[in-house]
Amino acid sequence: MGAVENYSTLEKEIFNFLSQDKENYLKNELCEFHIDKIFSNSDFIIHEYKYLFSKDHTLKFVTTTSKYIEVAFIFNDQTIEDKINDKKNTYLPNHNYIYYTPNGVDVEIYYKKDVTYRNLDIYVATDYFNEFLQKTNYIKSFVTSITKEKFTRLIEDGIPISPQMLHTISEIRECNLTGIPKEYFMKSRIMYLLQLIFEWIEENKSFSFSNNSSQLKNTDINTLHDIHNFIEHNPKTYYTIEQLSDQFAINEFKLKKGFKELFGMGIFQFSTQIHMKYALHLLKYSDLSIKEIAYKTGYSSPSAFSVAFKKECGTSPNKMRNHSTE
Template sequence: MEKDNYLTFENGNITSKKWELDRISISHSIIDYNSFEAHTSKNDSESVRLHFGLSGNYDFNFKQLKSSFKLTGHHNNIIYSDGLDIEVFNKSKRIETFGINFTTETFINIAQNGNDSLKKLAEKVINKKNAILSNEWKPNNFKIHQVINEILYCQFTDELKDLFLLSKSIELLVLQAELYESNSQSRFIKSNLDKQKLFEAKEILVKKIDNPPTISQLSILVNLNEYKLKKGFKEMFGTTVFGYIHSNRMSLAKRLLLGTDMSAKEIAYETGYSSPQHFSKAFKKEFGNTPDSIRNHPDYTT
């Protein structure tokens, strides 16, 4: 079941979409604030949440975990709590989040067959110990970003949509488990300031997909030297700057082909290609079909 909500509260409003499956719920929320101040959120539910920050800066205190976190940009973690009591202080006027809640039984059944990180968390869930996968929140890599977009722009309907959302929810769990299993000691980017600059670089590439800056221009825009920009971007997001631009263009082009009446020529220029021919060649290499044929191809409905 899919449901859209719009809620106004004292400090702003929330626009959200929720998908309810059997033993899994998925939510996407955009919160627009009128001011900067603390607010609380409480409920009595028990669940395991895959939490993904998509934009915005905020601090929050989590009573059940006895912990405080300062979060910015794209980030993720997995949290188990029996009840929820948090205080959030927004540091930006807009915060966008995405989350998947598993029932504890569902999570345990999946996680017990996972890697060491998931097994350790599953053990705490079994013993009803409020827990977080890691005290260090890691940035969303490109694979995670891609799967979230596949969920948000899913074209399937009815039973096939439920099956698709279930499979993608499990895929996100696997991607997080893989991300947190990696050795954090070998990281190239260590300072929070450099991380913030890389998040800014990523947002610039998203906003300027039709005419992205060169590495040199991007380096100047975020005040980060080219070497650190290239190495840090690959480390944080799992792809190169040019790989990110290409994948983002292909993802957007596919959504526009399936979700709008725009012609392939219009989409080519919308996504920054110099000619429809170059776009068609790149698209066919990526998906195995030309832009004109994909709309009616049975294998490309998402």
């Protein structure tokens, strides 16, 4: 981040805090910032941020030289917005974004009062990332924009954070290795996250790279966000399209089509991910049996739960629990 002459004293404290390596916590009259500096080497940096502003605030800055592509995992409960060189961008809750911001770019980030913002960012060296992407023909425009030193996002609408991604991020957070073993472990986990991201892109590229403009009205968008939040905060019960349509007064066709257009996945897929995230939490932090977890996450039987879990997470609930307790 760069600095300009008219920054307030409080903003300067924030920028100085973000640009240094020693301190992990800052609190002033404007905000409270916490950074967990998880890992760093010549190819990768992993930081997790948690911050809260005491009032609505627009943070403005000019970027300095960047040699990294940012792979950001957004864990906010609310959407965040920014403006980069007059281009407005939106970042949805529980989504991943891959983007590049070059030197000398004007940035404005809009923060709301008393909202806790959380994101885990993986910074990947551009040379490393470009070499990785050269084999991926359908995102050449992303690489071209980087080469031309332009701000660019790989998938404008973001990629939903899957239970597999969430589990891998937990492994990164909780790694207790040191030295060379840690280097290899972190690289393997980062590469696996990239694999999951590009698998999603490959499966959804016709949707991801569509240039069709949205036909949704603002009232529809607000309703769909309400439905998204409702599902997210009710991981113990499955709701049918008909039930959601009745409860939120939106027709079923618009609900199904609009939800996928807005969030990049169908309602059933999103609901399954929410239930699996809750199941992962219970497997890791509770003593409940697999059977109890199955019923607690809305499944009619342990076998149905196990099939869905393996399909979504790539392994069985028993193996996941055993791995978490190792």
